[in-house]
Amino acid sequence: MSLILKDVRKGFHQGDAEIQVLKGLNVTIEPGQVVSVVGQSGSGKSTLLSILAGLERADRGEILVDNINLTPMSEQQMTLFRAQNIAVVFQQYHLIAHLTALENVMLALEILKMENPRERAEEALRELGLGHRLTHFPSQLSGGECQRVAIARALVVKPKILLADEPSGNLDTHTGDKVMDVFFDIVRKHKITTLLVTHSEALAKKCERTLRLEEGQLREA
Amino acid sequence: MRPFLFLLILAFSSLSFAQKKLVVLGDSLTEGYGVAKDAAFPAVLEKKLHESGKKEWTVINAGVSGSTTASGVSRMKWVFKSKPEAVILALGANDGLRGLKIADSEKHLAQAIEYAQGQKVKVILGGLYMPPNYGKAYTDQFKKMYETLAKKYKVTFIPFILDKVAGNPKYNLADGIHPNEEGHKIIADNVFTALKGVL
Amino acid sequence: MLLRLACRELLRSWRFGLFFIFNLSLGLTGFVSLQAFNEALETEIQANSKAILSADLAVAARRELSEDETAKMRQALPAGTKEGKIYEFFAMLSSSKGSRLVLVKAVDGSYPFYGELELESGRHITATSDNKDILKEQKAWIYPELKSQLGLDAGDEIQLGQLKLQISDLVKKDATQTFRAASLAPRVFINRELLSQSGLLQYGSTFSLAHLFLLPAGAVESQARDSLYNVLTDPQINVETPATAGEDSGRQLGYLSDYLGLVAIVALFMSALGAAYIYRLFLSTRMKEIAILRTLGLQSGQAVGVYILQASLLGFLATVPTMLFSLLVLPLLSKLLGSFTPFDLQPTITLEAFLICLLMAVFGSFVVSIPFLTKIFDLRAAKLFSEEKFSAGEGQRRYWTFLPCLVLFYFLSVYQAHSWKIGSLFIGSMILVVLALLVIGYCTVKAAGLIKGLNRWFFKFSFLSLSRRAGASLAVFVALGMGALLINILPQLKNSLQAEFQFEGKSKIPSLFMFDIQDEQWPGIDEVLKEKQVTPLARSPLVRARILKVNGQDYERKIESEGFKTREEEREARFRNRGMNLSYRESMSDSEIMIKGRPFSGPFDPDKQARAELSVETRFADRMGFKIGDVLVFDVQGVEVEGEIINLRKVKWTSFQPNFFILVQDGVLNEAPKSWISAIPFLPEQQRVDLQNTLAQKFSNVSIIDVVRTVDDVLKTAEKMSWSLELMAGLALITGYIVLFSIVRSQIKLRRWELNMLKILGASGGEVASFILTEFAFLAFIASFFGAALSVLVSFALNTFIFESEFRLSFVQPLVSVVIITGLSLLISFLASVDIVRESALSILREEK
Incomplete structure (x- = not known):
């Protein structure tokens, strides 16, 4: 599924001043492409991610997913569209603490009313090497395991686009590498269009394409 | 037979073995308001009578706190069932304290005396003075009422049974009206002295 | 250094700080307002008795x-x-x-x-x-x-x-x-x-x-x-x-004053409940920071210090809006009340209320958080890296940590109620209630986890979330249950106490009392009354008697040779030796309520009964130590009569009927010398004077007392008391709801992150709302239901031990409160979920870093 940004702009009000974070982004990402977005802190990476995830609206410009324009969608349409097409993985995993690994993954499926949630969730976790950790709570899992559960949760709904925000940012290099290896394996296997926000050049290099967010503009690195 | 009456006759008759009875028909002064039954002047009087050799006498306390002279006759009718020899009529204080018409009190007392005399019961009239705060006019009239009655019916008369007691905080309860134990002893003395030669 | 650290931390999360201050001050405002009205009423009562003594x-x-x-x-x-x-x-x-x-x-x-x-x-x-x-x-x-x-x-x-x-x-x-x-x-x-x-x-x-x-x-x-x-x-x-x-x-003023004492404790508990809850939340959100501080080399003690300082600082700041709110609310409230009640109350914030408020806000934070703070010592900094939300539910349990809290509240309760008895009773019942709520809550929470076969994800995960987050759920449960309980106690007691102040229509209230009526005077009096078309309210015979013995022991006190030792001893002796007025009647009058024992078996039957049956007024029985079954021997003007106490009875104050300490079974004293008391119902002034003069003419010994003015005063006082009860119960209700509002709001605020996650996972606004609504409605309903049910028990106990009045059970009030609390929780959850759906999800998720 392709992802096209046309002159996307976003600003914030801070007191009386208006700060333009995104000053007209233009980019086209091909279906199945794994793209990284790098940039310094405060460069607007997370804002971009928010807008792409449909959690925030751009001030101007258009976002086309598979040639469907997200901009004029209502909140409700947006929610539905996002749920069926876009998944997000966070740096802080954001697992629900009182649900087991399996339940965390199942929840995503159940919200979308998908068939056989248990089987699919188990399968997804097994694919990420967590078959033996199904009934563990996040507090009983290591950071790497947690992030793998988070990834499983994101992928189990078979999104067309995956947005990842520093997925290895909270992990040590070794664990991070291992998690990311699995991550890349799976997105490639399922041909998921992926946008990986990171400040790690090493990680960026593992992607097919790297974009740099600088001064409110998105450029090919 | 109504149970109370039944009990009453039992009680009175148990006492009536060759005994002479003196009834004190009065109000709270007689009842001994605030002091124990044994400390009220009728009981003290009985003790005094016994000590002076008059062992045959029993003194019956028929005092009812708050009673006025209006209750005199009906109560006599009741208490005379025990066939007393004599009655000390010590009513009137409440009439006075409540400021009732003296003519009415006098009428009630006269009726009581007449009733007792008709029953051949000796009457001893216990007189009272009203405290000065009621005003001279009233207190004088009140005092005169007893004197008139005593003269008219020729009864043994104690002009002021609270003599030496009234007005003295030493012999009264905190309310300033009712005698305490010591006060009752003096009243018993007063009455005892007046009874000398009568019984 | 600690203070600087605390301030910096606070500034960093100023938004939570504001929220905390707002909610805390809501609860405290309720407390201060309630306290102000309480004081105003107490002053009014005192002024009343000072006026009597002048x-x-x-x-x-x-x-x-x-x-x-x-x-x-x-x-x-x-x-x-x-x-x-x-x-x-x-x-x-x-x-x-x-x-x-x-x-x-x-x-x-x-x-x-x-x-x-x-x-x-x-x-x-x-x-x-x-x-x-x-x-x-x-x-x-x-x-x-x-x-x-x-x-x-x-x-x-x-x-x-x-x-x-x-x-x-x-x-x-x-x-x-x-x-x-x-x-x-x-x-x-x-x-x-x-x-x-x-x-x-x-x-x-x-x-x-x-x-x-x-x-x-x-x-x-x-x-x-x-x-x-x-x-x-x-x-x-x-x-x-x-x-x-x-x-x-x-006695009634005493009841009212006791009631106001209870109001004060309830107000204290409600604000404490709110404050404790919000502190708990505050600390639980700060646990992670504490862990971070520890990794930075701060000692546990110092970390604790930072948070006590923070909480105290926030508490202190919360007293500012509290005072402002109160200053705004009080004049409005008293004006409003003045327009439809007989009051002219001037509630003002007393220094005392302010100090307690400050104490609760600043020091209370520390005491209430002790159980929580000790967990800091269990905190392992390593935990920081394993999970994004920090849970503080682990570590060993230290039961002693609840002790300072208990002691503080015990003394505050006694202080507030001005009575050891009420304070102790209240604390005792609160401990029992909390234990009961904990048990019920635990079962409820565990039962919620067993609910199966729900086809909608939000139902399923709601209940799962309830039972998995047992600690938090239990805290909400107990808080809501306590809230429901506190809300209901005062109205429940009010219903029972108000019965004391109610009177049955003017037709049954006397305007004239006549006494010293002789037996033989009745026909004449009846004739006058008939002529004037008046029916007397009651005729009570009055027979003088002395109590001689109680269960074989001498009742009267004899003076000893050295006199009475103390003033009290003398007073007691004089009281006992005073003799008493006995009365008899076939059955109890409307104004009497039997509170223990059995009614008279009918007229005295000498063949079947050895002793007469006696009914004793309960206060008199208390004073004399009489119990049911005691055998009393009377001297009825020379005759001994034996009787046995078969019931204790209470006389309604506002009935204005003659009250006798001891009533004897009908048929025992009927023949004894007696006088009568009677009462005449309300008559217009002219008629009253006319009747009074006629009777005084004909029956000079019969004293007639006009009680219209007195009755009027009493009824006005009774009405005021009744209103006071109403007022304080109402204020307590409002305060309670406000506190519960802030509790639910704070609790939901903690869930913001989770709700946002659901949104990102594709849940619609309606589903997110349903998820949180299900959870809170379920908790609120069960908690408030049991809280309300327990309130009936607690008010029954308080009523029995403190007010000794007839308990009037009202189901409507507790049920209404269950509906309101559930509704309120639903509303707050709904508003919160709407807010969250509107919020930028990502920014919240990022805030949680």
Whole structure:
């Protein structure tokens, strides 16, 4: 599924001043492409991610997913569209603490009313090497395991686009590498269009394409 | 037979073995308001009578706190069932304290005396003075009422049974009206002295 | 350093700080307002009893005090005490229109220190008013009864002993009149200086003398009373305080005061509940920071210090909006109330309320958080890296940590209620309630986890979330349950207490009392009544008797050779030796309520019964230590009668029916010498006077007392009390709901992150709302249901132990509160979820870093 940004702009009000974070982004990402977005802190990476995830609206410009324009969608349409097409993985995993690994993954499926949630969730976790950790709570899992559960949760709904925000940012290099290896394996296997926000050049290099967010503009690195 | 009456006759008759009875028909002064039954002047009087050799006498306390002279006759009718020899009529204080018409009190007392005399019961009239705060006019009239009655019916008369007691905080309860134990002893003395030669 | 750290931390999360301050101050505002009304009511009650005594303190005797005693008395009182002196005595008043017994009240310029006399000319006589013409001229004020009975009016001459006075005014309202003082004689107010001219007071006169005192500000009445008792050793001298002057209404005023005490504790508990809950949340959100601080090398103790400082700082800041809210809310509320209640209350924020508020806000934070703070010691910094939300539910349990909290609340409760008994009872029942709620809550939470077969994800995960987050759920459960309980206690008690103040229509309330009616006078009296078309309300026979023995023990107290040892001992002896009025009737009257035992079995049957059945008034039984089954021997004017107590009974205060300590079964005393008391229902004034005069003419010994004015006063007081109960119960309800509102709001705020996650996972706004609504509705419903149910038990217990009134169970009120609390939770959850759906999800998720 392709992802096209046309002159996307976003600003914030801070007191009386208006700060333009995104000053007209233009980019086209091909279906199945794994793209990284790098940039310094405060460069607007997370804002971009928010807008792409449909959690925030751009001030101007258009976002086309598979040639469907997200901009004029209502909140409700947006929610539905996002749920069926876009998944997000966070740096802080954001697992629900009182649900087991399996339940965390199942929840995503159940919200979308998908068939056989248990089987699919188990399968997804097994694919990420967590078959033996199904009934563990996040507090009983290591950071790497947690992030793998988070990834499983994101992928189990078979999104067309995956947005990842520093997925290895909270992990040590070794664990991070291992998690990311699995991550890349799976997105490639399922041909998921992926946008990986990171400040790690090493990680960026593992992607097919790297974009740099600088001064409110998105450029090919 | 109504149970109370039944009990009453039992009680009175148990006492009536060759005994002479003196009834004190009065109000709270007689009842001994605030002091124990044994400390009220009728009981003290009985003790005094016994000590002076008059062992045959029993003194019956028929005092009812708050009673006025209006209750005199009906109560006599009741208490005379025990066939007393004599009655000390010590009513009137409440009439006075409540400021009732003296003519009415006098009428009630006269009726009581007449009733007792008709029953051949000796009457001893216990007189009272009203405290000065009621005003001279009233207190004088009140005092005169007893004197008139005593003269008219020729009864043994104690002009002021609270003599030496009234007005003295030493012999009264905190309310300033009712005698305490010591006060009752003096009243018993007063009455005892007046009874000398009568019984 | 710690303070700087604390401030920096606070500034960093200022938004949470604001939220915390707002919610805490909501709860505290409720507390302060409730407290202010409480104080205002207490002041009103006190003013009422001070008006009756017309002073702070009175030294009363039936004789003049000696110079020595007077000097000692003055010395014992604090400097700055103002003094007045009044005499009261009966005297015959004479005039050209007739004579009558009156009660002379000889006063001086200081009278009355409290309260006021309202005269018919419209004058209001107070301590400082300059309109006391009786002090300047040869004048007198009279009670209006003298007008109706003798035809006396302003301008007429009267004579008291040798003293001739002119009537200058009639007394319309006399705040110094006690409830019982509808006495035999109408009052006449004269100048004390003129007494000597009357010649009425001399040796042998019966009068009562009262030295009235106005204590300087800050002096404590009871202390002054004790020091007076120390120097005035004669038991015939009494020192009276407003507390002892209330007489008949005293018990009810006592109830009201106890009730207000309870209100104060409930207010305290509610605000504490809110504060504790919000503190707990605050700390749980800060646990992660604490862990971070520890990794930075801070000692556990120091970390704890930072958070105590933070919480205290926030608590302190919360008192500012509290005071502002209160200052805004109170005048509005009192104005509103003034428009439809008989009150003119001036609730103000007392220093005391402010200090307790401050104590709760600043120090309370520390005490309430001790159980939580000790967990910091269990905190392993490593945990920081394993999970994004920090859970503090682990570590060993330290039960002692709840102790300081308990102790603090125990003392605060006792302090608030001004009573050890009520405070202890309350704390005791609260502990039981919390335990009960914990057990019920635990079962509920665990049961929620067992609910299966739900086809909608939000139902399924709602219940799963409930049972998995057992600690948090339990906390909400207990908080809501406690809230429901506290909300319901006061209205429940109100219903029962209000019954005390209710009266059955004017037709059953007497306007005249007649006593000393002789048996043989009834036919004549009945004839008069028939002629005037009046039906008497009740006829109670009155038989004088003494109690001789109780269960074989002597009842009367005999004086010992050295006299009575203490004033109390003497008073008790005099009370016991006083004899008593027995009465009998076939059944209990409407105004009597049997509270224990069985009713009379019918008329006395000498064949079947050895003893007469007795019914004893419950207060009297308490005072004398009588119980059901006790055998009493009476001396009924020379005859011994034996009886057994078969029931205890209570007499309704507002019924105004003659109250007898002991009622004897019908058929025992019927033949004994007796007099009668009767009451006449309400009649218009002219008819009343007419009847009174006719009866007085024909039956001079029958004393007739007009009680209309007294009854009116009592009913007004009763109405006020009833309103007070209503008011405080209402305020408690509102406060309670506000506290619960802030609790639910805070709790939901904690879930923001989770709800956002659901949104990102594709849940629609409706589903997110349903998820949180299900959870809170379920918890709120069950918690408030059990809380309300427990409130019935607790109010029953409080009612039984404190108020001894008949418990009136009302199901409506608790059920309504269950509906409201559930509804409120739903509303708040819904609003919160709407907010969250509107929020930028990502920014919240990022905030949680």
